[in-house]
Amino acid sequence: MPETRQTYAAEDLFAAWLDTAARTPGEPLRIRVGGEVRLFEPETEPRFTDPAHVQQMVDRVLAHLCATGSRYDDPEGVDAAAIPVVVRPRRGHRQAHYEHGELPARGVIAIPPREVGGSWSLRGAVVLHELAHHLCPGTGHDRAFRTTFLRLLEDLGMPVLADLLHTAYRLNGLDTGVDDEDRTLLRIGRLLRQAERTSNTAERDAFFAKAQSLATRHQIVLAVARATAGAEERSEEPTWETVLIGESGKRSLARYVRLLLEIARANDVRAAIYTSNTRVTLYGFGSDIAVVKALYAALVTQMVADGDAHLRAGAHKSDTRLVWDARRRAWQERPVHGSTARAAFYEAWADHVGERLRRARDAARDAAVAAERAAGSTAPTAPSVTSAQAAPAATSSSTELALRAKEVEVVDYFSRMQRDHGIRGTWKGAAYAGHAAPGSRDAGIAAAARARLGTERAITRG
Secondary structure, three states: OHHHHHHHHHHHHHHHHHHHHHHOOOOOEEEEEOOEEEEEOOOOOOEOOOHHHHHHHHHHHHHHHHHOOOOOEOOOOOEHHHOOEEEEEOOOOOOOEEEOOOOOOOEEEEEOOHHHOOHHHOEHHHHHHHHHHHHOOOOOOOHHHHHHHHHHHHHOOOHHHHHHHHHHHHHOOOOOOOOHHHHHHHHHHHHHHHHHHOOOHHHHHHHHHHHHHHHHHHHHHHHHHHHHOOHHHOOOOEEEEEEEOOOOOOOOHHHHHHHHHHHHHOOOOEEEEOOOOOEEEEEEEHHHHHHHHHHHHHHHHHHHHHHHHHHHOOHHHHOEEEEEEOOOOEEEEEEOOHHHHHHHHHHHHHHHHHHHHHHHHHHHHHHHHHHHHHHHHOOOOOOOOOHHHHHHHHHOOHHHHHHHHHHHHHHHHHHHHHHHHOOOOOOOOOOOOOOOOHHHHHHHHHHHOOOOOOOOOOOOOO
16 A cells, blocks of 8 residues: 555654654754755654553543544544543554454554563654544545644644644655645644633643744745745735724724734734724735734633633732822722723733744744755855855845845835825824733733743643
């Protein structure tokens, strides 16, 4: 079966990359894909001592999938994630395998223990491969299986491992059913859904940071592709789309707009705001606008939830103001109104989240530029090129030039739309509330800064 051999070859390459990453902790993997060098900082691959240890991991994975609503329905509509899986030792040491024979009561994964030479199988890449068989209808290693394996990694909060495996599949000529651009948007959407579903603040914010980093890497690839394509090949042009913020007269509209603007700035999108704050029109490339809308839909939900929790806890009452009491003819110290506290909280939350998103964007861009320069430094230099001639290339990489060209194209498009449609004026937002409720302002900053930025595992250890 050619697909099975190619799948195994791709996953052997994937495992070799993970071994390299384990030997050089803290250093990104540099993998050449076509004419470019891509950087990966994969999540830590779990390792196991014996089949009993594997059983604990499998139980946690299935419990996590059920808790987050990640369904893997078979043709009859039965969620495979809700069916238990038993891990047993295997006598032979050459293979690990999944057994369908006891379904629908349970699935069985057979893992060779260390004592018979099965240490190679006691790792996450192998165990999750077998678990993907449990979650995927059918018994082969076809496109449906590969798509399920990739989705499983993403649902477990391992998007970089999923990207790495997807790269291995592509290098071995295997199709996963979704092209790169659509797949990236799907992955961003899944990360945001996981962020919305978890009640753990650190996990939630880590998912948001991963989504922004993935969005930035996606934007860089598209920008470079646009810059290198001929004019007749360019398929994406700047466009616009209007986002509904809320109904006229609703409280906090200006703070929602503020959050949307912070997200747009981090994703190379310009905006025009209606005077009523009820709508915002976004200008940029369609793929970037899609990312901005997805991030806003998730983040505004979390901002409101955090603000409600702050007010319910009564922490805002520590902020006071002087109010004239006409009956007593004296100034009285009173807690600030809840609406003032909420406004201060939202302002600080939006500003700090915007800063975090920009840091994630800048880190992803710096990594892409560093990878390109590292690849270029290994190429031989022609003897006829002088150091003075080579200086500009050392100053600006093709990635940097492509990103600048993309920014110029968006700015020019936005300026033309402003002229053509009479868009003018500067959005001033709402009056600053942070000085009136400093405690709520600080609480908003703290709520937006709790993320452990990086590649934390989304499944806690038992």
